[in-house]
Amino acid sequence: MSLLQTLPSLPSDAAYDLVVIGAGGAGLSAALHGAIDGARVLVVERTGYVGGTTAWSAGTTWIPCTRHARSVPGEDSLAQAEGYLDRVVGLHADAALRRAFLAHGAEAVERFEQHTEVHYRPYATHPDYESDIEGATLRGRALEPLPFDGRRLGALFGALRPPIPEFTVLGGMMVDRTDINHLLAMGRSLASLRHAIGIVGRHAVDRLSHPRGTRLVMGNALVGRLLHSLAQRPNVTLLLHTQMREIHVEAGGTADEHGPRAIEAITLEAGSATRRVRVRGGLVLSSGGINRDPQWRARMLPGIPMDWCPGAPGHTGQAQALALQLGARHGEGAASPAFWAPVSLRRRPDGSTAVFPHFVMDRAKPGMLTINQAGRRYLNESTSYHRYGLAMQAEQRRSERGDLGAGAALPSWIVCDAAALKRHGLGMVRPGGGGLAAFLADGYLRTGATLAELAVRIGVDAATLEATVATHNRHAEAGLDPDFQRGTTAYQRNIGDATWPGRNPNLGALATGPYYAVQVVPGDIGAAVGLQTDDRARVLDAQGTPIAGLYAVGNDAQSIMGGTYPGPGITIGPGMVFGYLAARDAVARATAAA
Known part of the structure; x- marks a missing residue:
């Protein structure tokens, strides 16, 4: 069965081990980690494209102490990275979540590179943003997705969110910083001239059969690799133009004296079609955050019109609103809400x-x-x-x-x-x-x-x-x-x-x-305020108790960076790692319930 389906095509008794709401970088990562474990996975995206704001970004993924860090000059350690984050972030976020991110970052990257098409390389030099703070590094923590041939996606290429037009040249040719440097130097360097001729020639051929270039770099390359990897697995279904309308919990209530009840099912809607889908292991919220929610903006971002937001459409906070109705809460203490x-x-x-x-x-x-x-x-x-x-x-x-x-x-x-x-x-x-x-x-x-x-x-x-x-x-x-x-x-x-x-x-x-x-x-460019989670990405209620089967990752979760910005890719990196932790916990729940 193909990855891309429609809501009416789902059976009336559809059930999945893992349901992911939102197909940005964090959501696709959670889905792919679940698929690696053999879970039956459903990904639900309300827009017509996969990738969210990740597809428009540089795709940089900030994760310290992966095997790639050993391939560039300099030394790093988890203790050094933890000390750096403690100094930059401080009390603006829960240190336990930062430690979970650091402890599992390398294994999450390694898992992708061993089992999927997601591959990275380290930037030669890409300093942490607070490079004068003790514990900062000049290179090794910022990982760049390898370029990807979009032609390998076949019909799914049209489902990948195109880059911002102003970030392309020659009618849809993507370029990264390496390409830009070569294009600017091609009149002075033979190597740069060769590079420029290669990418421009490839683009000219692409335009004979595609609406834009298929040589994908940066965020488009990362999302393309995630999407292609999911398409290779028969246990994953992707729905576009579909949104979650309701979350159902056990026994028809939201909570009792024993705390929140477990997630049982969700109701999905696409046009006039609706389906109730059973959730066996976990529901992961990764819908991009609340930046396009007018009420949240008025309260948290006064004086900043929504038209100034460069993020992809779709992050309206609807998924978070449903979680709040179940007793979830937003995190507190961030240095900035965005x-x-x-x-x-x-x-x-x-x-x-x-x-x-x-x-x-x-x-x-x-x-x-x-x-x-x-x-x-x-x-x-x-x-x-x-x-x-x-x-x-x-x-x-x-x-x-x-x-x-x-x-x-x-x-x-x-x-x-x-x-x-x-x-x-x-x-x-x-x-x-x-x-x-x-x-x-x-x-x-x-x-x-x-x-x-x-x-x-x-x-x-x-x-x-x-x-x-x-x-x-x-x-x-x-x-x-x-x-x-x-x-x-x-x-x-x-x-x-x-x-x-x-x-x-x-x-x-x-x-x-x-x-x-x-x-x-x-x-x-993204929300720092989101649902409060624990070190397994489980959503917490007001008493700090996990809501069984409910997870939040990416910008739907309170940022572990606390509204500070320690380095490049500090939203994508944690999104990918906590996507891994959420999927692992949800799949374990589904297995235990089977």
């Missing part, structure tokens, strides 16, 4: 809005700086995207309080000169400096022959902007940033420009007109 990145917005020709995260390609590079609406710098542009988003909101609050020197920061502006734009690009404007007319015409990109002219175009005081740039340029010449310490950590320098001839890979003067600016706002 994870953040600066994003820029642009209306597409079809009327939809592109929400573009500024992760590494522009803001931290020489010749770039960020200003508030008063025309002043107020943050370290080379800090992590999460800290950058938090700094924008903090500056906005200072401005609203009337603090001296503060200025409104929602939105802010990334400003650069012509040389920096050509070298690094700016948001959706790609390196090279070509094709600017369309971006200037719709206002996404603003420009001025002088800083004073640019100030008029973006609505800031010209004298203040000129003074800000003059100060920045003096610091860039010296290679030091006494105001915000830009370029002072290994992480910051790593996302700078290694080929920059100046004294600091993150600092360069804005000296060559015309000058350009793009408006940025803080976008929530």
